[in-house]
Amino acid sequence: MNLLDAPLISETRRNHALEHATLNLLSGRFPDRPLAGHSNPTGFFLIGEVPTEYVRDAVAEALVRLQNGESHLAIHQGCGTNYVASGILAGLFAFLGMSGTKNNRERLERLPLVILLSSLAFMIGQPLGPALQNGITTQPEPGDLSIVEVYPVSNKVHRIVTRA
Numbered sequence: 293m294n295l296l297d298a299p300l301i302s303e304t305r306r307n308h309a310l311e312h313a314t315l316n317l318l319s320g321r322f323p324d325r326p327l328a329g330h331s332n333p334t335g336f337f338l339i340g341e342v343p344t345e346y347v348r349d350a351v352a353e354a355l356v357r358l359q360n361g362e363s364h365l366a367i368h369q370g371c372g373t374n375y376v377a378s379g380i381l382a383g384l385f386a387f388l389g390m391s392g393t394k395n396n397r398e399r400l401e402r403l404p405l406v407i408l409l410s411s412l413a414f415m416i417g418q419p420l421g422p423a424l425q426n427g428i429t430t431q432p433e434p435g436d437l438s439i440v441e442v443y444p445v446s447n448k449v450h451r452i453v454t455r456a
Contacts, residue, residue: 296428303333303456305431309366310454311336312430313354316365318342321350328370335453337445347450348442358434366432367422373429378417385409 295301308331315327315338327340338347357365389406393399426432440453 296431300333302431303437303454304331305429306434306437306456307331307333307336307454309358309430309432310351310354310434310437310452311338312368312371312425313358313362313365314338314347314350314452315368315370317350317354318346321346335440335451338450338452339448341448342450344442344444344450347452351439351442351452355434355437355439358432363426363432366430367425369422371421371425371429373425374417374421377421377424378414381413381417381420382410385413 296305311329311331314336315329318325318327318338318340322340322342325340325342327338327342329339330337354365386406386409389402389409390399393402435456437454437456440455442450442452445451
């Protein structure tokens with residue numbers, strides 16, 4: 293069995309896709325509001341000051357659109373996967389750029405190289421993050437995923453409970 297198809301991972305990936313699709317729809321309706329989310333096997337949290345009725349509508353629409361094949365909605369530009377991909381590459385490239393240095397003078401002399409390598413890493417990371425979302429961290433085909441409940445936890449947090 294593929295690790296990505298393990299029940300808890302698969303459920304989290306499908307909820308992550310639904311979270312992203314919901315955020316993409318809400319971002320269109322509330323373009324100046326900061327929004328975020330956090331997925332798990334039983335659903336996701338939506339963070340941002342949005343009325344509950346809009347959250348309910350967006351979650352329902354997002355699920356239908358994913359079921360209808362709009363897989364592009366499962367990719368979100370603000371996903372942590374994008375930042376992690378670029379950050380890991382930048383750290384690795386910087387480490388490689390500093391390898392072999394023995395003192396601060398050598399490190400300082402290598403600084404322009406490390407800056408160049410880190411910039412290159414961020415350039416590579418920009419398309420890598422969405423590719424990782426598409427292939428690993430989200431599953432845009434919701435299958436039998438259904439929405440159980442959408443409720444406010446506070447005026448800035450909503451809980452979306454799903455069932456697979």
